[in-house]
Amino acid sequence: MVSARIVDPDEGPRSKRAAILVAAVERFGEDGYENTKWSEVADRVGIGQTALYHYFESKAHCLLTIMRLELQRSHDMFVEATAGKSEPVEELRAGVRTAFSVTEQEIRQMRILQANMSLLATPRKSKREETERVAARQLVQMVERDWTNLLMRGMSKGAFPVRDAHTLGLAVLGMIVSVWRWYRPSGAIPLPEISDMIEGCVVRMVAE
Amino acid sequence: MVSARIVDPDEGPRSKRAAILVAAVERFGEDGYENTKWSEVADRVGIGQTALYHYFESKAHCLLTIMRLELQRSHDMFVEATAGKSEPVEELRAGVRTAFSVTEQEIRQMRILQANMSLLATPRKSKREETERVAARQLVQMVERDWTNLLMRGMSKGAFPVRDAHTLGLAVLGMIVSVWRWYRPSGAIPLPEISDMIEGCVVRMVAE
DNA sequence: AAACAACCTGAGTTCACTTCAGTTTGAATG
DNA sequence: CATTCAAACTGAAGTGAACTCAGGTTGTTT
Numbered sequence: 001m002v003s004a005r006i007v008d009p010d011e012g013p014r015s016k017r018a019a020i021l022v023a024a025v026e027r028f029g030e031d032g033y034e035n036t037k038w039s040e041v042a043d044r045v046g047i048g049q050t051a052l053y054h055y056f057e058s059k060a061h062c063l064l065t066i067m068r069l070e071l072q073r074s075h076d077m078f079v080e081a082t083a084g085k086s087e088p089v090e091e092l093r094a095g096v097r098t099a100f101s102v103t104e105q106e107i108r109q110m111r112i113l114q115a116n117m118s119l120l121a122t123p124r125k126s127k128r129e130e131t132e133r134v135a136a137r138q139l140v141q142m143v144e145r146d147w148t149n150l151l152m153r154g155m156s157k158g159a160f161p162v163r164d165a166h167t168l169g170l171a172v173l174g175m176i177v178s179v180w181r182w183y184r185p186s187g188a189i190p191l192p193e194i195s196d197m198i199e200g201c202v203v204r205m206v207a208e
Numbered sequence: 209m210v211s212a213r214i215v216d217p218d219e220g221p222r223s224k225r226a227a228i229l230v231a232a233v234e235r236f237g238e239d240g241y242e243n244t245k246w247s248e249v250a251d252r253v254g255i256g257q258t259a260l261y262h263y264f265e266s267k268a269h270c271l272l273t274i275m276r277l278e279l280q281r282s283h284d285m286f287v288e289a290t291a292g293k294s295e296p297v298e299e300l301r302a303g304v305r306t307a308f309s310v311t312e313q314e315i316r317q318m319r320i321l322q323a324n325m326s327l328l329a330t331p332r333k334s335k336r337e338e339t340e341r342v343a344a345r346q347l348v349q350m351v352e353r354d355w356t357n358l359l360m361r362g363m364s365k366g367a368f369p370v371r372d373a374h375t376l377g378l379a380v381l382g383m384i385v386s387v388w389r390w391y392r393p394s395g396a397i398p399l400p401e402i403s404d405m406i407e408g409c410v411v412r413m414v415a416e
Numbered sequence: 417a418a419a420c421a422a423c424c425t426g427a428g429t430t431c432a433c434t435t436c437a438g439t440t441t442g443a444a445t446g
Numbered sequence: 447c448a449t450t451c452a453a454a455c456t457g458a459a460g461t462g463a464a465c466t467c468a469g470g471t472t473g474t475t476t
Contacts, residue, residue, distance in 0.1 A: 012422060014473080032326050034242070038464065050465085051424050059464070117389060118240050118323045167397060167405050174386025175379055181325060182378060189375060197375050204416050205409045220453060222442080246433065258434085259455050267433070 017055045019045050021069075022105075024062050029108025033063055033116055057128045063116060064124075064132035070109040071139035074099070078146050088154030089207055095150060096202050099176050100195035110180040147173050151206060160207050172202055225263045227253050229277075230313075232270050237316025241271055241324055265336045271324060272332075272340035278317040279347035282307075286354050296362030297415055303358060304410050307384050308403035318388040355381050359414060368415050380410055 011017055023044040027036040038059040039049040056062040081098035085091040102110065120137050124130040147169035154160035179194060219225055231252040235244040246267040247257045264270040289306035293299040310318065328345050332338040355377035362368035387402060 014423070016423090031330065034327075035330055047423090048425055049463095050426080050467095053465075054423060115326045122239065122243055164397070164401075164405060167402060168409070170390060171383055171386070171406060171409055174389070175383035178379070178382025178386055181382070189372070193372075194375060197372060198379060201376070201379055201413045204412045208412050208416055222454070224454085255454090256456055257432095258436095258457080261434075262454060 015055070016045055016047060016051075020052065020055055020062065021066060025066055025105060025108050025112065028063065028066070028112045033059075033112065057126055060119070060124070061126070061129045061132060063112070064119070064129055064136060066109060067113050067116065067120070068132050068136040068139065070106070070113050071136055071143065073106070073109075075139055075143050075146065077101075078143065082146075082150060088150075088157055088159035089203060091150055092154065092203060092206060093199055095147070096176065096199040097195060100179075100191055100198070104185055107180065107183070107185065110177070114177055114180045144169060144173060154206070168206065172205065175201065223263070224253055224255060224259075228260065228263055228270065229274060233274055233313060233316050233320065236271065236274070236320045241267075241320065265334055268327070268332070269334070269337045269340060271320070272327070272337055272344060274317060275321050275324065275328070276340050276344040276347065278314070278321045279344055279351065281314070281317075283347055283351050283354065285309075286351065290354075290358060296358075296365055296367035297411060299358055300362065300411060300414060301407055303355070304384065304407040305403060308387075308399055308406070312393055315388065315391070315393065318385070322385055322388050352377060352381060362414070376414065380413065383409065 020041060023041050024036075027041055027044065038052065041062075042049045042052050052062075056065065077098045078095055081094045082091045085094055117140075120133055120140065124133050144166075148165045151160060151163075151165040151169050151172075155162045155165060176198060179198065183191065183194065185191075228249060231249050232244075235249055235252065246260065249270075250257045250260050260270075264273065285306045286303055289302045290299045293302055325348075328341055328348065332341050352374075356373045359368060359371075359373040359377050359380075363370045363373060384406060387406065391399065391402065393399075
């Protein structure tokens with residue numbers, strides 16, 4: 001089940017939290033966060049608008065939760081995919097490939113994450129929102145460090161020419177995530193082709 | 209003068225349009241569009257909130273205008289910088305270098321553009337907003353075509369290996385503009401260094 | 417069946433953006 | 447110098463979507 005990913009452990013049996021997150025991902029992903037009325041999400045779940053506040057402190061709190069969960073997933077997938085690879089170039093390729101091994105739901109989550117990244121910059125007034133924001137921010141840094149560390153390992157092993165690993169990592173990551181700004185499943189180019197193209201680009205950028 | 213760039217030809221002598229745009233770029237660029245109150249922009253210019261509506265139909269109309277102007281500038285600079293270069297690799301390098309030859313005001317404009325790109329996806333209700341949106345959208349496509357055409361020229365001349373020029377162009381462009389998400393003039397790495405790093409990455413990506 | 421927490425609701429509030437119904441300013445004209 | 451006119455501006459009122467409040471309902475647990 002698609003929603004299984006975004007179920008948190010400590011939820012009551014009649015909780016609609018997961019359903020709200022799924023509905024919000026759909027609406028925020030298709031029409032954008034600002035363009036989506038919070039009450040539309042309630043309608044889609046089949047509850048009144050005010051019931052949403054039983055689960056999330058605000059519309060922004062829901063958005064931040066979606067972003068945090070997606071960042072957590074991205075980080076976990078990266079670690080899982082690159083673990084146990086001894087050859088730096090293979091590790092690099094694996095990192096790129098997992099970034100594009102995603103379901104349609106996850107594509108929407110990536111799109112939401114990219115479109116609202118700047119939300120993580122400024123502090124939130126309410127406590128629960130701020131908690132999610134800080135968590136998301138740390139995960140962003142963790143993902144950046146994932147890439148930086150991968151590059152540094154390759155450089156120290158002599159597999160990659162020595163360059164500023166941090167800036168190079170941000171460039172690689174920036175190129176990968178920029179895809180979610182324009183890619184649509186209905187588009188002309190299938191995702192595996194894009195993945196191969198980016199993989200080649202990243203290898204040439206880093207290893208030559 | 210910095211504001212000279214964003215003065216339109218047909219303005220009365222006491223018009224505050226340019227001053228509003230400058231103030232809006234500052235505020236939207238520092239705190240973000242959503243985080244900035246429209247009335248704060250009025251305060252900074254030294255007029256009442258309602259006076260803003262003499263120049264812009266809405267807060268969004270002002271934002272779209274800023275984005276359109278920045279896209280126009282980016283396109284014009286690209287064309288100017290790459291014209292007359294006969295060597296594809298030199299043309300490529302020139303394209304990257306001009307992308308990073310920017311003032312602090314222009315950095316803020318790029319940041320605003322990147323952060324609110326998704327606004328261009330859905331139609332606007334009011335006429336003047338929609339006009340700006342469509343113009344901005346066409347300029348985005350023009351900038352994408354600028355890069356695609358540059359790459360195709362290099363491929364047909366045999367200077368670059370043949371690849372899908374459109375996807376490759378989007379990847380190059382995506383990597384370049386992703387810098388404006390994290391770069392701050394106060395940061396540790398100076399912009400010329402970042403420019404050199406990206407220039408090298410792009411050349412390896414495209415020409416090898 | 418009593419108690420309790422989880423879950424939900426309609427009515428009302430707030431805040432920023434926006435509209436309205438005019439007023440002021442200053443340059444051009446007779 | 448007075449008149450005219452459009453550009454520029456204003457305070458007060460309106461709007462809509464996010465949010466709060468003061469309770470009501472439901473299902474589980476003891």
